[in-house]
Amino acid sequence: MTVMRKIIIVSVVGLLLFVALPLIFFNPRVQIEIYVHETERNPSGNLLTSVIGHFLAPYLHYKKPMPASMLNALVGMSSDRDPKVRDLALRIILAAAHTPGNEKTFFALPGIRERLKKLVDDPDDDTATHALMLLGLMKDKENTGFFREVLKNHASDEEVIAAAIRVLSETNDPGTLDDILPFVRDSRPYISSEAINNISGYDDQRVLDVFSEMLPTTAHSSIALSAMTRFSALFPKHNISAQMDPALLAGSRNKAIPTYDRIELPDAIMDTQMKVEARENILLFPSADHPVECQIEAASALGIMESDAAGAVPSLEKVLNDPATDPNVRAEVEKALKKIRQ
Numbered sequence: 001m002t003v004m005r006k007i008i009i010v011s012v013v014g015l016l017l018f019v020a021l022p023l024i025f026f027n028p029r030v031q032i033e034i035y036v037h038e039t040e041r042n043p044s045g046n047l048l049t050s051v052i053g054h055f056l057a058p059y060l061h062y063k064k065p066m067p068a069s070m071l072n073a074l075v076g077m078s079s080d081r082d083p084k085v086r087d088l089a090l091r092i093i094l095a096a097a098h099t100p101g102n103e104k105t106f107f108a109l110p111g112i113r114e115r116l117k118k119l120v121d122d123p124d125d126d127t128a129t130h131a132l133m134l135l136g137l138m139k140d141k142e143n144t145g146f147f148r149e150v151l152k153n154h155a156s157d158e159e160v161i162a163a164a165i166r167v168l169s170e171t172n173d174p175g176t177l178d179d180i181l182p183f184v185r186d187s188r189p190y191i192s193s194e195a196i197n198n199i200s201g202y203d204d205q206r207v208l209d210v211f212s213e214m215l216p217t218t219a220h221s222s223i224a225l226s227a228m229t230r231f232s233a234l235f236p237k238h239n240i241s242a243q244m245d246p247a248l249l250a251g252s253r254n255k256a257i258p259t260y261d262r263i264e265l266p267d268a269i270m271d272t273q274m275k276v277e278a279r280e281n282i283l284l285f286p287s288a289d290h291p292v293e294c295q296i297e298a299a300s301a302l303g304i305m306e307s308d309a310a311g312a313v314p315s316l317e318k319v320l321n322d323p324a325t326d327p328n329v330r331a332e333v334e335k336a337l338k339k340i341r342q
Contacts, residue, residue: 116132147171
């Protein structure tokens with residue numbers, strides 16, 4: 001082979017690489033595939049993920065609609081043998097699904113519904129959970145029956161059950177409350193908390209019954225309070241004070257409820273005298289985890305109520321005159337008494 005011929009061959013190969021590599025590397029489908037696989041291998045990142053991440057940033061962070069080819073690539077990777085790759089691909093889709101244009105493009109992909117349903121049975125709980133959440137974004141009544149089946153068929157998978165409860169609650173189907181209610185008393189705290197948290201969007205007396213039952217409990221007081229607050233905001237037509245105030249007052253008597261959950265209960269009580277009584281309970285019988293902070297918060301809150309808290313003066317004086325009272329608590333009680341007596 002002559003020197004000139006070698007030069008021509010090398011030049012042609014170099015030209016092909018010069019033209020082909022950028023076309024491959026800057027192809028959105030190739031970019032996302034490299035990014036996902038490299039991120040799985042190196043979660044802390046490397047030069048390659050940094051470079052590709054720069055090109056993908058408009059899609060991953062700046063809410064630019066993804067090309068169909070990129071979404072297709074992510075869907076393809078959801079079948080990867082590596083569960084971390086499967087999950088990462090779905091997480092990227094889930095994060096991007098809220099971008100205008102992405103959701104419509106994604107759900108128009110051929111066979112996407114059936115693929116996601118199969119992934120709900122994935123042995124990796126994270127992958128299964130994210131597949132369920134993507135199905136939930138469809139807001140399609142056709143999926144409601146499937147979600148109900150998931151509750152029956154995945155009873156031992158806490159993550160999957162929790163996700164199924166969430167997506168069922170978002171279907172805007174009042175009938176799905178019947179599917180969720182049995183889980184509010186599930187022996188697994190994660191499941192029961194998820195159920196209590198997600199029934200706040202149902203305009204149903206049974207929801208209030210659950211809140212009044214759970215507010216005084218050690219395990220669910222905080223989550224029930226948060227859910228009750230959302231219910232009240234969504235359905236202001238309900239006067240829930242008559243049912244919830246006694247439950248909140250009962251919760252104030254439960255010393256086993258952690259301090260930072262318990263001190264929030266009186267704030268939600270509408271009846272002034274019950275509110276005072278609840279704060280007295282916390283002052284006189286503080287939670288064991290942070291008793292000093294518990295008493296300080298209760299005394300401070302009573303002081304803010306000023307003359308409305310006049311009925312609490314005997315309780316405040318009892319704490320003030322107790323030799324075992326912490327000096328910081330005593331100082332806060334003195335401030336409260338001064339405000340109340342002004």
